[in-house]
Amino acid sequence: MLKETLKWRxxxxxxxxxxxxxxxxxxxxxxxxxxxxxxxxxxxLVMRPSCQNSKSTKGQIRYLVYCMENAILxxxxxxxxMVWLIDFQGFNLSHISLKVVKxxxxxxxQNKVKFVYSDDLNTVKIMEDLFVMDQLESAFGGKDSSGFNxxxxxxxxxxxxxxxxxxxxxxxxxxxxxxxxxxSGCTSGFS
Numbered sequence: 001m002l003k004e005t006l007k008w009r010x011x012x013x014x015x016x017x018x019x020x021x022x023x024x025x026x027x028x029x030x031x032x033x034x035x036x037x038x039x040x041x042x043x044x045l046v047m048r049p050s051c052q053n054s055k056s057t058k059g060q061i062r063y064l065v066y067c068m069e070n071a072i073l074x075x076x077x078x079x080x081x082m083v084w085l086i087d088f089q090g091f092n093l094s095h096i097s098l099k100v101v102k103x104x105x106x107x108x109x110q111n112k113v114k115f116v117y118s119d120d121l122n123t124v125k126i127m128e129d130l131f132v133m134d135q136l137e138s139a140f141g142g143k144d145s146s147g148f149n150x151x152x153x154x155x156x157x158x159x160x161x162x163x164x165x166x167x168x169x170x171x172x173x174x175x176x177x178x179x180x181x182x183x184s185g186c187t188s189g190f191s
Contacts, residue, residue, distance in 0.1 A: 015168040017066045019157040025063035026157075028053040029148030033070050034085075035156070036135035036144075043071040043082045046137070046148075050090035070160055073167050083130070087139050116141070 009015075026032060030051040034044040045067055054060060071082045105113065116123035118141050127133070127141045136142025 012065070014065045014069050015164055017062060017069065018161050018164075019066075019154065022059070022063045022066050023154060023157075025054055025059055026153065027150055029150070029153075031064060031067045032148060032153055033067060033074060033156075034137070036132070038083050038130045039132065040081075040130075041076050041079050043074045043079075045071050045082060045084050047084060047086045048091075049086070049088065069164070070157065073160055073164060085137075085140055089139065 028051040029046075029048060030053060031045065031047045034046050036044060038044060052060075075082065114123070114126055116126055118124065124141055127136065131140075131142060133142045135144055137147075138145045
């Protein structure tokens, strides 16, 4: 698998994708890197399928690759995982369940997928264990109601674009901006 990945990277050149090339795909906030991390220090990607704004499969894939590369760029040096929060609100497949998704996931990944619902106290606890609720978006049960702002996001992405060449050009990636201190240990159970 490593050989295929390296071949794909050599051909696709994901490290060369820049914000101005894919910005139109981001306008609605269908996928973006949040401005917070989880309690384990992992970068958080937010996906909102109902905010789909284009029909270009090629453009959508390029934007997804850009977001994943950006998430990797912003991982702390001791972190190898990221978190995906997917908001199915308003999506016509909002009743999707793990039974539908499970056959497409590797067994190790299957155990990490959790569906949470705002009216289920057990799943609310999952979010409280993983996130600082004051930072987490209200759509996911948190207290931050500021929402997605394309202009602020564009500024962050343009700054990250400046760091991307040096990240992939060195054997040891440069350290990312300091993350806030974590007040509790990682208790997610998703490792």
